[in-house]
Amino acid sequence: MALVGKKFPNIAVDAMNDMGDTFKVNVLEEAVKNNKKVILFWYPKDFTFVCPTELHAFQAALPEFDKRNTVVIGASCDTAEVHFAWLNTPKDNGGIEGVTYPLLADSNRNLANMLRILDLQSEVYNEDTDSYVYEGDNVTYRATFLIDEEGTVFHESVNHMPVGRNVNEFLRLIDAYAHVQKNGEVCPANWEDGKEAMSATRTGVAEYLSAN
Numbered sequence: 001m002a003l004v005g006k007k008f009p010n011i012a013v014d015a016m017n018d019m020g021d022t023f024k025v026n027v028l029e030e031a032v033k034n035n036k037k038v039i040l041f042w043y044p045k046d047f048t049f050v051c052p053t054e055l056h057a058f059q060a061a062l063p064e065f066d067k068r069n070t071v072v073i074g075a076s077c078d079t080a081e082v083h084f085a086w087l088n089t090p091k092d093n094g095g096i097e098g099v100t101y102p103l104l105a106d107s108n109r110n111l112a113n114m115l116r117i118l119d120l121q122s123e124v125y126n127e128d129t130d131s132y133v134y135e136g137d138n139v140t141y142r143a144t145f146l147i148d149e150e151g152t153v154f155h156e157s158v159n160h161m162p163v164g165r166n167v168n169e170f171l172r173l174i175d176a177y178a179h180v181q182k183n184g185e186v187c188p189a190n191w192e193d194g195k196e197a198m199s200a201t202r203t204g205v206a207e208y209l210s211a212n
Contacts, residue, residue: 014106
């Protein structure tokens with residue numbers, strides 16, 4: 001069920017940072033109370049393969065997100081302690097040393113369940129309890145949520161485990177949404193900051209298409 005157009009869940013989750021601090025993060029409050037946009041990206045598991053490339057890519061783009069008044073938060077279902085171990089593992093050894101944004105440690109999977117982003121292919125039926133149970137790690141897909149200053153989700157996407165994300169696309173989406181917020185125009189396909197947008201009218205689309 002898509003969350004786009006809806007408020008992000010109001011729930012606090014354990015988190016860890018590169019300083020070894022354990023604290024709670026409420027993504028909705030991060031947006032609303034601080035009047036910022038938030039990008040929350042989920043990855044399957046610490047100490048894996050595609051995941052560190054993504055975390056380093058988001059770290060490299062942190063100044064660009066800062067320019068856009070956007071908070072970056074990573075998340076997985078690992079514990080805070082495992083996050084800290086990975087944060088202290090050098091990059092040349094497959095680690096994420098140097099990552100400075102917070103990482104949610106949704107080890108009880110409460111938020112991941114609410115967002116419906118868990119890989120439940122390991123779900124099996126238990127005859128003794130007449131219920132479904134989960135075997136294996138129950139990791140999340142590569143899900144990404146963009147949340148505006150009012151706590152409303154304006155983008156969500158989900159990648160399968162083997163496919164890494166393009167961080168620049170999220171910067172483009174934030175630019176486009178900010179343009180809509182500021183100017184009341186809509187952004188056509190492949191729009192980038194500085195390009196022509198259009199009014200959401202028959203005349204607007206006709207003028208745009210005739211010029212492009």
